[in-house]
Structure formats: structure tokens, C-alpha cells
Amino acid sequence: EVQLVESGGGLVQPGRSLRLSCAASGFTFDDYAMHWVRQAPGKGLEWVSGISWNSGSIGYADSVKGRFTISRDNAKNSLYLQMNSLRAEDTALYYCAKDQAYGSGSRNDAFDIWGQGTMVTVSS
Amino acid sequence: QSVLTQPPSVSGAPGQRVTISCTGSSSNIGAGYDVHWYQQLPGTAPKLLIYGNSNRPSGVPDRFSGSKSGTSASLAITGLQAEDEADYYCQSYDSSLSGCYVFGTGTKVTVL
Numbered sequence: 621e622v623q624l625v626e627s628g629g630g631l632v633q634p635g636r637s638l639r640l641s642c643a644a645s646g647f648t649f650d651d652y653a654m655h656w657v658r659q660a661p662g663k664g665l666e667w668v669s670g671i672s673w674n675s676g677s678i679g680y681a682d683s684v685k686g687r688f689t690i691s692r693d694n695a696k697n698s699l700y701l702q703m704n705s706l707r708a709e710d711t712a713l714y715y716c717a718k719d720q721a722y723g724s725g726s727r728n729d730a731f732d733i734w735g736q737g738t739m740v741t742v743s744s
Numbered sequence: 745q746s747v748l749t750q751p752p753s754v755s756g757a758p759g760q761r762v763t764i765s766c767t768g769s770s771s772n773i774g775a776g777y778d779v780h781w782y783q784q785l786p787g788t789a790p791k792l793l794i795y796g797n798s799n800r801p802s803g804v805p806d807r808f809s810g811s812k813s814g815t816s817a818s819l820a821i822t823g824l825q826a827e828d829e830a831d832y833y834c835q836s837y838d839s840s841l842s843g844c845y846v847f848g849t850g851t852k853v854t855v856l
Binding site: 655657664665666667670679680681682685715720727728730731732734735736737 | 746789843845847849
């Protein structure tokens with residue numbers, strides 16, 4: 621079964637850091653680009669960051685650029701999101717999502733597999 | 745804020761047809777980037793419903809269909825069923841500024 625399981629969320633104070641993890645199984649992880657997408661409570665979806673299969677291409681939403689760092693370890697079938705200088709507006713459910721297309725991924729790709737998400741709450 | 749605009753809500757009786765619009769601009773849908781649609785049932789993760797403007801993944805009923813024209817796209821649900829009550833999001837890519845994937849504002853479908 622194809623599966624993505626996120627972990628690492630929690631309550632953190634503004635200005636602090638948190639590292640999210642996503643464990644993949646049921647598919648050849650290093651064949652696909654991967655993404656993080658977040659959803660604030662009661663709000664819509666927002667793409668956060670994406671990384672190609674070999675980490676050669678990385679992108680970030682303007683809202684997190686310079687504060688968040690995406691990475692992956694293909695040997696461990698894992699995706700990560702290092703979140704620094706957290707703000708109240710970063711409070712959201714963070715989803716890990718698999719790129720649909722085989723290879724480096726393209727701007728036309730959909731996200732075909734999603735995890736259940738891990739909640740991040742930034743509050744003092 | 746999202747650059748793809750959807751109506752906040754649509755509703756219909758069981759068996760009816762409803763459509764959801766997704767309006768973009770020349771830097772996203774109008775630039776030729778594909779549009780994808782996701783269904784999010786209450787309390788669950790989004791699920792890919794339509795990819796590449798009009799293609800259904802395996803297992804998605806043919807009651808769901810997608811189309812794209814110019815700077816807009818649409819999702820149609822025919823033969824509306826109670827289990828279709830959910831939030832629906834369109835998604836594409838926007839090449840303005842640094843470029844990024846973008847989602848629509850979301851539409852709540854209510855089955856009357």
C-alpha cells in the first residue's frame with residue numbers, strides 16, 4: 621500500500637524551530653519529487669515547498685522562503701521540513717504529498733498521494 | 745492569498761449536476777499550465793480527483809469531469825450523491841515572481 625506518514629508537529633513558541641518528517645512506503649521513493657502543503661485551521665490549501673527526486677531542484681513559497689528548508693534522504697525513504705523562525709501564521713496542518721509524475725517533476729504535475737498531516741501550532 | 749478564485753459554495757439536490765469554476769490569469773491557467781482538482785472530505789486529507797485538466801485517476805467515478813478554457817477551468821459533478829459533500833480545490837502553477845504551485849480558494853459542495 622502506498623503510504624505517507626508525517627510526524628514532528630506540536631506546540632512551539634514564536635521564533636523557535638521545528639523539524640517535520642514524512643516516511644514513505646509502497647512506492648520507489650527516489651523516483652518522485654515530493655512536496656509539503658499546509659492548511660491553516662478552517663482555511664484552504666497552500667503549497668509550502670517541493671524537492672526533486674535527487675534534491676537538485678528545490679522551491680519554496682514566498683511566505684516561508686529563508687525560514688524553511690526542505691530536504692530528503694532517499695536511503696531512508698524520508699522527506700523533511702526544517703522550520704525556523706516560526707510565526708503564528710505558520711500554524712497549520714502540514715501535509716506531505718507525492719508528485720504524480722515519474723522523475724524530476726514538472727510544473728504541470730499533480731499531487732497524487734497525501735499523508736494525513738501533522739499539526740503545527742505556533743503560540744506563546 | 746490564492747491567485748485562483750473559486751465560488752465559496754455550491755449546492756444541489758441528489759441526482760443534479762453542479763459545476764465549480766476556477767478562475768486564474770495569464771500567469772497560471774492562461775499560460776497553459778495544467779489544472780488539477782482535489783476533493784477533501786471532512787476531517788481527511790485531500791484526494792486527487794482530476795489531473796491534467798480532464799483526466800480521472802483510477803477509481804474516481806465518471807460522474808466527475810474537468811475542463812479548461814482560456815484562463816479558467818471547471819469541475820462538473822453529475823448525478824450528485826450525498827457522499828460528494830466535501831470541499832473541492834483546483835490547483836495549477838503560477839509563473840509570476842519566483843513561481844510556485846497554487847491552489848484555488850476552495851468550494852464547499854452541499855447536497856441538499
